Amino acid sequence: MNPSMKLPPDSQARPALAPGHELVGLGVAAIDTPALVVDLDAMERNLTRMAEFAKKHGMRWRPHAKLHKSAALARLQMQAGAVGVCVQKTAEAELLATGGVHNIYISNEVIAPAKLERVAALAQWLRGASGRLAIAVDSMQGVQRLATAMANLPETGTSIDVFVEIDVGQGRCGVAPGTPAVALAQEIDQHPALVFAGLQAYHGGAQHLRTALERREAIARAVAAVTQTRQQIEAAGIPVALVTGAGTGTFALEAASGIYGELQPGSFLFMDADYAQNERDPAQPQFEHALFVKTDVISTSAGHVVCDAGHKSHAIDSGLPRVHELHGGAALTYSNGGDEHGIIHATALGGRLPALGETLWLIPGHCDPTVNLHDRLIGVRGGLEHGTVERVIRVDARGALT
Amino acid sequence: MNPSMKLPPDSQARPALAPGHELVGLGVAAIDTPALVVDLDAMERNLTRMAEFAKKHGMRWRPHAKLHKSAALARLQMQAGAVGVCVQKTAEAELLATGGVHNIYISNEVIAPAKLERVAALAQWLRGASGRLAIAVDSMQGVQRLATAMANLPETGTSIDVFVEIDVGQGRCGVAPGTPAVALAQEIDQHPALVFAGLQAYHGGAQHLRTALERREAIARAVAAVTQTRQQIEAAGIPVALVTGAGTGTFALEAASGIYGELQPGSFLFMDADYAQNERDPAQPQFEHALFVKTDVISTSAGHVVCDAGHKSHAIDSGLPRVHELHGGAALTYSNGGDEHGIIHATALGGRLPALGETLWLIPGHCDPTVNLHDRLIGVRGGLEHGTVERVIRVDARGALT
Numbered sequence: 001m002n003p004s005m006k007l008p009p010d011s012q013a014r015p016a017l018a019p020g021h022e023l024v025g026l027g028v029a030a031i032d033t034p035a036l037v038v039d040l041d042a043m044e045r046n047l048t049r050m051a052e053f054a055k056k057h058g059m060r061w062r063p064h065a066k067l068h069k070s071a072a073l074a075r076l077q078m079q080a081g082a083v084g085v086c087v088q089k090t091a092e093a094e095l096l097a098t099g100g101v102h103n104i105y106i107s108n109e110v111i112a113p114a115k116l117e118r119v120a121a122l123a124q125w126l127r128g129a130s131g132r133l134a135i136a137v138d139s140m141q142g143v144q145r146l147a148t149a150m151a152n153l154p155e156t157g158t159s160i161d162v163f164v165e166i167d168v169g170q171g172r173c174g175v176a177p178g179t180p181a182v183a184l185a186q187e188i189d190q191h192p193a194l195v196f197a198g199l200q201a202y203h204g205g206a207q208h209l210r211t212a213l214e215r216r217e218a219i220a221r222a223v224a225a226v227t228q229t230r231q232q233i234e235a236a237g238i239p240v241a242l243v244t245g246a247g248t249g250t251f252a253l254e255a256a257s258g259i260y261g262e263l264q265p266g267s268f269l270f271m272d273a274d275y276a277q278n279e280r281d282p283a284q285p286q287f288e289h290a291l292f293v294k295t296d297v298i299s300t301s302a303g304h305v306v307c308d309a310g311h312k313s314h315a316i317d318s319g320l321p322r323v324h325e326l327h328g329g330a331a332l333t334y335s336n337g338g339d340e341h342g343i344i345h346a347t348a349l350g351g352r353l354p355a356l357g358e359t360l361w362l363i364p365g366h367c368d369p370t371v372n373l374h375d376r377l378i379g380v381r382g383g384l385e386h387g388t389v390e391r392v393i394r395v396d397a398r399g400a401l402t
Numbered sequence: 403m404n405p406s407m408k409l410p411p412d413s414q415a416r417p418a419l420a421p422g423h424e425l426v427g428l429g430v431a432a433i434d435t436p437a438l439v440v441d442l443d444a445m446e447r448n449l450t451r452m453a454e455f456a457k458k459h460g461m462r463w464r465p466h467a468k469l470h471k472s473a474a475l476a477r478l479q480m481q482a483g484a485v486g487v488c489v490q491k492t493a494e495a496e497l498l499a500t501g502g503v504h505n506i507y508i509s510n511e512v513i514a515p516a517k518l519e520r521v522a523a524l525a526q527w528l529r530g531a532s533g534r535l536a537i538a539v540d541s542m543q544g545v546q547r548l549a550t551a552m553a554n555l556p557e558t559g560t561s562i563d564v565f566v567e568i569d570v571g572q573g574r575c576g577v578a579p580g581t582p583a584v585a586l587a588q589e590i591d592q593h594p595a596l597v598f599a600g601l602q603a604y605h606g607g608a609q610h611l612r613t614a615l616e617r618r619e620a621i622a623r624a625v626a627a628v629t630q631t632r633q634q635i636e637a638a639g640i641p642v643a644l645v646t647g648a649g650t651g652t653f654a655l656e657a658a659s660g661i662y663g664e665l666q667p668g669s670f671l672f673m674d675a676d677y678a679q680n681e682r683d684p685a686q687p688q689f690e691h692a693l694f695v696k697t698d699v700i701s702t703s704a705g706h707v708v709c710d711a712g713h714k715s716h717a718i719d720s721g722l723p724r725v726h727e728l729h730g731g732a733a734l735t736y737s738n739g740g741d742e743h744g745i746i747h748a749t750a751l752g753g754r755l756p757a758l759g760e761t762l763w764l765i766p767g768h769c770d771p772t773v774n775l776h777d778r779l780i781g782v783r784g785g786l787e788h789g790t791v792e793r794v795i796r797v798d799a800r801g802a803l804t
Contacts, residue, residue: 032517032804066741088742108742109700109708111759115434138701141758172739173701173708204740298511299540299575306511306575311719312774313803317738336719337574338606339468339770340490340510356543357513368741372714373774375801398801399777401715402434 020376020392028380028387033296033359034309036374040381040390042290043269049285050268051080057255062086062105062244064266067368069397070377071099073269078103084132086264090118091400093133097122099396102131105244107200107264109138109165109173115402116149123150124158134161136200138175143187143194150193161197162188163244166229168222170204177225178232185233185240198242199233201226202264207249208274208318212281219253226259248275252283272367274318291370291377292324292384293362295342300356303345307360310340314362315369324361326384328352334362372398422778422794430782430789435698435761436711438776442783442792444692445671451687452670453482459657464488464507464646466668469770471799472779473501475671480505486534488666492520493802495535499524501798504533507646509602509666511540511567511575517804518551525552526560536563538602540577545589545596552595563599564590565646568631570624572606579627580634587635587642600644601635603628604666609651610676610720614683621655628661650677654685674769676720693772693779694726694786695764697744702758705747709762712742716764717771726763728786730754736764774800 023030031037054061063077065085074085074096084103087093093104104126110116123133137143143162150160164184167174175181181199188196206218222245230240244262246254248271254260267275270291280286295309314321320336323329323344331351335343344360346353354360361384364370371377376394380387425432433439456463465479467487476487476498486505489495495506506528512518525535539545545564552562566586569576577583583601590598608620624647632642646664648656650673656662669677672693682688697711716723722738725731725746733753737745746762748755756762763786766772773779776797783792 033514034803111700112435112698139758167703171706172743172745176703296514298513301569301577304573309803311717312771315713316719317713317741339719339774341574343574356541369714372741373801374803399775401436401711401776 020378023378023389024391026389028294028384028389031294031378031389033294034313035294035378036371037292037294037378037380037384038270038393039290039292039384040379041383042288046269046271046287046290047077047080049287050265053252053255053285054081054263059255059260060262062262062264063269064107064264065092065096065101067266067269068371068377069395069400070393071096071101071396072393074099074101083262086266087397089397089400089402090115090122091402092397093122094118095397095400097126097129097131102126102129104131105134105161105163107136107163107202109136109142111139111142111145113145113149116145117152119146120149120153120158120160123160124153124155127158132161134163134197136163136165137184137188138165138173140184140187143184143191147191147194150191159193159195162194163197163200164188165200166225168201168203168225168245169206169218170202172204174200177229181229182232182236185238186236189238196238198240198244199226199229200245201243201260202245202247203250204247207247208278209249210278212279215250215281216253219250219257223257223259230259248287249278252281256283267367270367272318273322273363273365289363291364291367293321293364293370295360295362297344297354297356297358297360300353305344305353306337307342307344308340309342309362310338311336312339312373314364315366315373317369318366321362321364324363324384326361327354327359329360332360371395374398422780425780425791426793428791430696430786430791433696433780433791435696436715437696438773438779439694439696439786440672440779440781440795441692441694441786442781443785444690448671448673448689448692449479449482451689452667455654455657455687456483456665461657461662462644462664464664464666465671466509466666467494467498469668469671470773470779471797471802472795473498473503473798474795476501476503485664488668489799491799491802491804492517492524493804494799495524496520497799497802499528499531499533504528504531506533507536507563507565509538509565509604511538511544513544513547515547515551518547519554521548521562522551522555522560525562526555526557529560534563536565536599538565538567539586539590540567540575542586542589545586545593549593549596552593561595561597564596565599565602566590567602568627570603570605570627570647571608571620572604574606576602579631583631584634584638587640588638591640598640600642600646601628601631602647603645603662604647604649605652606649609649610680611651612680614681617652617683618655621652621659625659625661632661650689651680654683658685669769672769674720675724675765675767691765693766693769695723695766695772697762697764699746699756699758699760699762702755707746707755708739709744709746710742711744711764712740713738714741714775716766717768717775719771720768723764723766726765726786728763729756729761731762734762773797776800
């Protein structure tokens with residue numbers, strides 16, 4: 001009940017933050033603020049919609065776990081039909097593997113030799129668990145260092161799937177489409193422990209283009225680059241087994257392309273305020289907001305009130321959170337009040353400012369870095385207003401940056 | 403050596419992130435990226451400058467621990483002369499208390515009755531440790547609920563210091579100066595377990611005004627409001643023992659005011675890129691950057707390179723990080739590459755783009771929420787270029803939001 005009554009006698013021992021499991025079975029009112037809350041009904045509907053989409057279009061899907069960093073949610077996604085998950089970081093892969101997720105793709109470049117040793121060791125460990133590790137590369141040095149790390153494993157027989165990342169318009173990682181990708185595929189092909197698995201072709205910039213037309217044009221260019229690159233690699237005698245990519249903003253386009261075989265969206269599970277601003281492509285399922293910051297009003301004045309959630313509670317890289325329409329929130333706006341505070345104003349539509357101690361629910365601008373601020377997600381069944389805490393989901397790889 | 407070789411057999415058990423203590427004694431090259439690194443020499447010089455300033459001006463200082471959230475650094479500050487620390491959250495107070503910090507001021511409002519029970523319990527616990535807890539209030543209801551929580555403690559004899567927060571220009575929490583503050587002081591005075599300790603008068607907005615003149619004018623208005631309010635409270639027969647406030651941008655002004663008795667700056671210890679953009683007040687000590695993100699280049703192309711630190715490694719609420727001048731970084735710029743990537747360009751000044759695998763050091767835009775992304779700070783002695791890891795500092799209250 002009272003954490004400060006249980007302070008350990010050893011002042012050097014770090015008390016774990018309360019895991020929150022004592023909330024299970026209680027109503028939402030029992031959730032201390034600020035807290036990150038998942039509407040489990042909405043999340044499961046989003047998951048079902050994605051699974052049905054993939055099944056209908058005959059696509060593999062491998063959701064990006066950089067969103068939730070949770071082994072439990074990764075396993076839930078795999079039970080719903082996902083072939084595995086993507087991660088961005090070696091440490092994320094290690095922690096999800098520990099949590100029972102045995103098909104993992106590090107869809108990012110790893111260059112440091114010490115980190116590649118960890119990648120190789122994880123590939124071996126996953127093999128022992130009848131699982132599989134994959135990774136992306138975009139440089140000759142990256143391929144060669146990976147091959148060295150795999151060759152230095154104490155046991156032989158482990159291999160790793162390697163995707164060549166091409167830049168299909170994002171302007172971040174990836175080699176240029178065409179010849180440079182062929183050279184990397186050929187290099188991968190030289191190393192017995194590396195299996196050339198295909199192309200990583202994710203267009204991050206296209207995900208947040210607001211009109212459906214802009215997104216169609218961007219993905220059409222990506223598809224052209226992928227098609228040309230695949231032809232060149234196969235002309236060099238190397239089969240391209242799979243093209244993988246796509247995010248929540250565009251995946252129906254990649255699915256319709258005929259050349260992508262695997263979809264990597266992550267955000268669909270929780271849907272943030274930023275994605276909700278996209279003009280919807282009718283070919284995509286409609287997803288619901290499922291992730292919320294519960295916050296209480298701690299200070300009031302004539303023109304505004306202050307809530308206890310600032311940007312240590314939610315990321316603001318894609319804009320400030322929206323106030324959920326519950327409890328009159330539709331007529332309220334959130335302004336940045338710093339690390340620990342949010343400033344709430346009533347809009348001209350005549351919103352009533354909430355009273356001291358009242359609860360508001362915020363819809364984060366961007367889910368991924370918001371989840372990364374929290375050690376746990378409080379899963380609620382039956383809605384935010386009258387629901388009950390059903391489970392507490394650990395964010396296993398929170399802060400797993402390396 | 404190899405974390406993935408030590409995966410626990412129980413897949414449900416969460417492995418702790420490597421605490422990092424194995425780095426002690428090794429050179430900076432051994433620090434895996436991205437990582438948050440403290441230049442201990444620079445940090446200690448900043449601490450000495452602050453301590454000397456406070457001593458010279460006869461001021462109490464109570465640095466804000468929302469910056470570092472570390473019991474070890476809080477104790478270091480108290481060894482240097484600080485009377486205690488400020489925090490913003492009850493959970494921060496609990497975790498720092500557990501870490502041996504026994505004089506804590508929650509410089510923020512707490513309204514939820516369950517949380518006020520924790521505040522009261524912590525006050526009692528700190529009393530047992532010969533320490534002291536203080537808190538801010540800005541509402542009658544807040545005072546009355548706090549009094550109820552204190553009255554409900556199982557043992558009698560515990561009291562808590564209560565500061566009335568007045569809004570001196572920030573437009574966030576706090577009652578208006580003058581009469582509303584008198585009413586709160588009178589109410590506090592009615593409750594035997596509450597000790598009216600003075601005024602909380604922090605002008606957050608003034609800290610980041612760029613010119614010294616703007617900051618002087620803002621703090622002059624704050625000082626006028628404080629002076630008037632103190633006079634009114636004392637005219638009502640209640641002594642105002644202390645006025646507390648000030649941050650890294652303005653504390654020399656509050657120190658010179660003759661009415662503030664305690665300074666609360668936090669950021670001076672690490673100095674972020676944002677504060678460094680302020681025109682310096684000659685009356686303030688000059689502080690150095692002491693907090694850095696170590697990052698490696700993981701992808702290169704003709705026009706840019708990509709490093710492995712994105713906004714899951716550093717907060718961007720006060721702007722993107724700057725590239726440290728080391729290793730030619732002065733001619734490089736950092737652009738946002740998303741959650742896990744940074745995009746580095748050479749400036750027109752003719753900077754050389756770093757090679758694959760090279761290290762860069764970033765100066766975060768805002769230290770407080772950057773530290774909150776990390777479980778530990780790697781303390782380096784002897785500089786970032788040739789230094790050695792001396793200690794690993796735990797961020798005890800990382801994610802302690804409630």
